[in-house]
Amino acid sequence: MTTEERLAKVERELASLRAELAERVRTRSVHVVDENGNERAVLALGEDGPALEIFGPDGKRRAVLGATKDVAALGLGDEKGKLRVSLIADKDGPRVVFSDDSGEPRARLSADEDGPRLVLSDDRGEARAVLNADRDGSGLVLSDKNGKPRAGLAIDEDGPSLGLLDENGKPRAALDATQHGPALELYDEEGEGRAGLAVTEDGPGLRLGDETGKVIWSAP
Numbered sequence: 001m002t003t004e005e006r007l008a009k010v011e012r013e014l015a016s017l018r019a020e021l022a023e024r025v026r027t028r029s030v031h032v033v034d035e036n037g038n039e040r041a042v043l044a045l046g047e048d049g050p051a052l053e054i055f056g057p058d059g060k061r062r063a064v065l066g067a068t069k070d071v072a073a074l075g076l077g078d079e080k081g082k083l084r085v086s087l088i089a090d091k092d093g094p095r096v097v098f099s100d101d102s103g104e105p106r107a108r109l110s111a112d113e114d115g116p117r118l119v120l121s122d123d124r125g126e127a128r129a130v131l132n133a134d135r136d137g138s139g140l141v142l143s144d145k146n147g148k149p150r151a152g153l154a155i156d157e158d159g160p161s162l163g164l165l166d167e168n169g170k171p172r173a174a175l176d177a178t179q180h181g182p183a184l185e186l187y188d189e190e191g192e193g194r195a196g197l198a199v200t201e202d203g204p205g206l207r208l209g210d211e212t213g214k215v216i217w218s219a220p
Contacts (some may be wrong), residue, residue, distance in 0.1 A: 008133055025050050028044065029043065029045065030043040038055075039055060039059070040055050040102065041055065042055075045076045048068040048069075049068040051065065051066040052065040060080060061077055062078075063076050070091065072090075074087040077108065080104060082099075084098065084100075084101075085098055085099075087173055092097045092112055093110060093111050095096060095109060102127055103121070104121070105121060105125065107119070107121070114132075114134050115132060115135070117132040117133075118130070126143070126145065126146070128142065128143050128147075129143070136156055138154070138155050139153065140152065140153045140154075141153075144167065145213070147167060148165075148167060159176065159178040159179065160176070160177050161174065162174070166189065172184050172186070173186055173187065180200050181198060182198070182201045183198055183199075184197045192209065194210075195208050196209075205218070206218065206219065
């Protein structure tokens with residue numbers, strides 16, 4: 001082999017090596033900076049797994065993506081760098097959490113083996129509305145500022161039903177619509193049924209009761 005042939009071989013090997021290096025970079029972290037030298041993205045491998053962080057021009061973290069053995073998560077931040085949206089997937093199923101500017105979770109959407117569930121909370125973290133659906137039906141629960149359930153709407157194989165409760169958790173009104181017909185029940189402060197109105201295939205009916213629940217008048 002002549003000297004020229006040896007040089008040509010070396011040049012070919014160097015070109016092949018440069019091409020391989022251009023296609024594959026093996027490292028534990030990559031830092032991407034802008035024209036001013038500010039860090040805008042970091043891709044790193046830690047003890048728990050890989051993570052990608054993205055920063056705004058002011059250095060505030062705007063997004064983070066990570067994965068470990070048990071969970072994968074994506075977080076999105078606002079212009080102040082505060083975490084506002086979290087997307088998480090683990091053994092319990094996927095869920096999305098929306099937080100306000102104080103970091104308080106305000107909405108949570110999840111899905112597990114029982115079905116999807118949506119929880120809306122106030123600025124104190126109290127759940128004010130819960131919506132869920134499973135194989136047997138769906139339901140909506142509305143709560144007051146103290147977190148006590150005050151109204152519930154459910155739909156199952158028997159039909160829809162609506163329940164209203166007072167601040168002590170006592171039922172005060174219930175409205176159902178089943179295959180037998182609609183029915184309305186009114187309760188006193190002790191939870192005793194005092195009035196009932198129903199319409200069945202036999203016709204309408206009205207019932208009034210005393211404080212013990214005993215019927216004192218009915219029609220027909």
